[in-house]
Structures are given as C-alpha cells and as structure tokens.
Amino acid sequence: MIEIINCVQGSPEWAQARLGIPTASEFASILTKGRGGTESRTRQTYLYKLAGERLTGEVMDSFTSPHMERGKLMEEEARSAYSFVTGLDCQTVGFLRRGRAGASPDALIGEDGLLEIKTKLPHLLIEALLKGEFPPEHKAQCQGQLWIAERDWIDLAIYWPGLPIVISRAHRDKAFIAELSVAVTQFNEELDRIVTQVAAYDRVEAA
Template sequence: MITIINCAQNTEEWHLARAGIPTASMFATVMASGRGGGDSKTRAKYMRQLAGEVITGKPMEGFTNVHMDRGHEMEPEARELYAFATDTLPEQVGFIRNGQKGCSPDSLVGANGMLEIKTKLPDLVIECWERGDFPPEHKAQCQGALWVAEREWIDIVVYWPGMPVFIKRAFRDEGYIAEISKAVDQFNTELAALVDRVRHYGRRAETLNNPLVQNVLAG
C-alpha cells in the first residue's frame, strides 16, 4: 500500500518517515556484492545503520556533502526548466512508502510519471549528451522509485547552470525491477534477523547485570 508523506525533504519529519527501511537511493547498495561474490562492506554498513534506527526508533544523523548541498540549491531551477521544456506541472512530494521500502522522488508528473534531478559538473553533462542514454549509474535508484511508487515512467534531468539541460525518459524494466525486489526482500529478511540478534544481546546484557544473576555467577 502506497503512502505519500507530504513534508519537505531533509527535514526531521522526512528523516523519521524513511528511518529503518531501505530507500531507492540506496538500492544499488542493497544489490551490491563484494569481491568474488562475497559480502559487500557498504551493504553491511547500511544494514547496521537501518538496524540502529529500528532499535532506537530514531533516524541516524543525515549525511550531506558539498555535492548534495549543491544539488539542493540548484534543484528548483532544474525543475522549472524541465516544466517549461515538457509543458508539465511537476508535483513535489516528500516521501513515498510502500511496505518495507520507500523513495523520495524530486517530483511526480501526471498520473504515471516521476522526475529525478541530478546536478553534475559540465564535463559530466557533456558525457550524458555524448552517451545519449539514461545514465546507468542511476538505474537502480530510478527503476526502484518506479517500483516503490507503482509508476510507469521516470524522466531524469541532468543539470548545470549554463549547460544544455539533458532530459531522458526511462520506462519500467520489469526484469530489472524483479531483481531489485528480490534483493530488497532478502535485505529486509537479513535486517529483521540482525535486529533480533541485537535485541537478544540487550536482553542478555540485562540478565547478566541483574544482581541475583551476578550473585549466582560469583558463587
């Protein structure tokens, strides 16, 4: 069941809405494997972070860097250019939750579309134009967003001031979405097991700290 939470992104309400569940921006990490097909360190770290959110009931500190801050600043202009170029009225939303997964689209478009905005340095914008395809580095996030929001297509806007804006549409790739679904289900199963183990550690620690138990162990 889809729930749309209308809040400003990167606010406390937004962080709370997405706490403890894998989100589309991290689906590439969820699907990752380590060298030789072993465990991925980034995947394991992400799982521990979500487990901490589930157990404490609080979101982890939001991570930002100069690239993310730049993206937030340029996003409104990129959205306006997209709206003008496509003659549409993108609808901003905060967070979309669907079961144990979620996404934060930059906008919804009409009844079936979505919008993802990426700001990239001029050389990377040129690379997008020369390649001409949907940027593969964003496939997991964007196809994952279509899966979460149950939408049919997504437009990606690659933007930098003064550069020709790159717009490319991708439709649902059901085969790839099936791979995402399988990976997310497996991730959530492992996440639930990790949460149970950590809570067991807590109960064991409480038991060992019980004065009666300490007396028995000491005797």
C-alpha cells in the same frame, strides 16, 4: 498499497518517515556484490546503519558534501527548467512508502511519470549529454522509484546552470524490478535478524 507522506524532503518529518527502511537512493547498495559474489562492504554498511536506526529510533548521520548541498539548492531551478523544456507540470511529493521500502522522487508527472533530478558539474553533464544514454549508475534508484510509486516511466534530468538540461527517460523494467523486489525482501529479512540478535544482548545484560 502506497502510503504518501506529505512533508518537505530533508525535513525532520521526512527523516522519520524513512527511518529504518531501505530507500531507492540506496537500492544500488543492496544490489552490489562483493568479490566472488560475496556480500559487499557497501551493502553491509547500509544494513548495519538501518539496524542502528531501528534499535535507537535515531537517524544515522550521512555524509553531505558541498556539492550535494549546492545540488539541493538548485533543485527547484532544475524543476523549473525541466517544466519549461518539456511543458510538463511537476507535483512535488515528500515520501512514498510501499511496505518496508520507500522513495523520494523529485516530482510526480501526471498519472504515470516521475522526475529525478541530478545536478552534475559541467564536465560530468557534458559527458552525459554526449553519451546520449540513460546513465546506468542511476538505474537502481530510478527503477526502484517506479516500483515504489507504481508508475510507468521516469525522466532523469541532469542540470547545471548555463548548460543544456539533459533529460533521459526510462520505462518500467519489469524483470529488473522483480529482481530488485526479491533483493529488498531478502535485505529486510536479514535486517530483522540482526535487530533481533542485537536486541537479545540487552536482555542478556539485564538478566
């Protein structure tokens, strides 16, 4: 079952809705392997961050660069550009939750599609335009959104004012989503163990 939480992305309500659960924007971190197949530091950091959220009930601060802030401000402009070019209507959504995982797509498109917006500096947008392929660094996030939302396709729109908007479509990759689902389940199980272990320290100290 998909739970749709109507809120403004980035708001306190949105932050609470995703507190303590893995989300699509970090699915790549969950899939990342360390050297020799060991656990990566990136995955471990994300694991501990979510454990901290569950134990304290507080959202852990994350890094936000000036470019990321600028990208948030451009998001509506990018959505309008996407609609103009494609003729498709965008329905904004707050947060989608599926069990103990979630996603925040930038728009729902019709009954089957999603939109994910990335604002990239001109030289990066030009590189993506000339490559003419779906950027592999966004695969985990976008396929994860299709999994959470139970949709068939997602358009990744790369935008910067004054340049052509680059739109790449990816369809549901069942094999990748099956692998991702298992990885997220294992991640949540490990997260449960860590939370239980840390909570036990409080009981020992209290005794």
